[in-house]
Amino acid sequence: MNLPPLGLDLAKLKFNACLVRAGGKLRHKIFPNNPEGFSQLSDWLKKQGVKQVHACMEATGTYGDSLATYLHEQDHLVSVVNPAAIKAYAQSHLSRTKTDRVEAALIAGFCGERRPPAWRPLEREVQELQALVRRLESLTEMRTMEENRLSSGISVEAVGESVEELLAHLAEQIKKTEALIRAHIEDSCAQTSSFDSA
Numbered sequence: 392m393n394l395p396p397l398g399l400d401l402a403k404l405k406f407n408a409c410l411v412r413a414g415g416k417l418r419h420k421i422f423p424n425n426p427e428g429f430s431q432l433s434d435w436l437k438k439q440g441v442k443q444v445h446a447c448m449e450a451t452g453t454y455g456d457s458l459a460t461y462l463h464e465q466d467h468l469v470s471v472v473n474p475a476a477i478k479a480y481a482q483s484h485l486s487r488t489k490t491d492r493v494e495a496a497l498i499a500g501f502c503g504e505r506r507p508p509a510w511r512p513l514e515r516e517v518q519e520l521q522a523l524v525r526r527l528e529s530l531t532e533m534r535t536m537e538e539n540r541l542s543s544g545i546s547v548e549a550v551g552e553s554v555e556e557l558l559a560h561l562a563e564q565i566k567k568t569e570a571l572i573r574a575h576i577e578d579s580c581a582q583t584s585s586f587d588s589a
Contacts, residue, residue: 394468395441398499399448400491401455406448408432409495410439411503419492424454429461443467447502449474453525460512470507477501516579523575527568534561 398409401424410418420435422428436444445468448455455471462469477494480501486493501507513521537558545551 394443394445396499396502397436397444397446397467398495398497398502399446399455399458400494400498401448401451401458402491403454406455406458407491407495408435409492409499410436410441410444411499412439417496417499419495421491424458426457426461429458433465445470445502445506447472447498447507449477449498459510463510463512469510470502471510472501472507476505476507480505516575516582520572520575520579523568523572527565527572530561530565530568534558534565537561 395413396411398411400407400409404424405421406424406428408420408422412418418439420432422431422435436442443466444462446459446462447470448459450471450473459469459471477498481497484497484500486497512518537554541551541554541558545554
């Protein structure tokens with residue numbers, strides 16, 4: 392079944408949508424990248440007379456996770472593709488213009504021509520673990536930055552004290568996050584072994 396392609400170009404605060412209609416006619420609209428914007432997208436698709444789409448977006452870290460999950464839950468086919476695939480597609484079509492609107496249209500064209508595979512959201516436990524690991528990485532990076540600042544020599548005593556206090560707080564948060572990760576893994580393993588023995 393060939394569903395109408397919907398190209399989505401994502402940013403932190405908004406996303407551009409490009410729907411390819413019958414005959415190749417393009418419809419564009421910008422939405423806020425939040426649950427209200429997702430609902431507005433659904434309403435817009437209904438106004439376009441579309442019940443189901445093949446939505447395609449680039450894998451852009453966390454900007455598209457919620458939208459991809461929302462569309463999947465609304466029974467749309469969703470593809471999350473490597474940005475390099477879209478870039479290669481754009482080059483093959485000699486597209487040099489780089490605006491959000493053009494990017495959304497390119498993604499829609501890629502989706503219509505290449506029909507990328509369906510994406511499925513990670514299981515809830517995996518999403519939670521992924522979020523905890525990302526948080527641990529962020530905390531570790533912040534600690535390294537502050538350690539570097541401290542070792543570079545701070546001439547103002549109050550600033551040095553502030554950095555040391557922040558380092559102590561970061562150490563505490565890192566320890567807590569590591570404990571949460573361990574507990575999460577142990578809980579997941581316990582659930583798996585009780586499921587396997589059932």
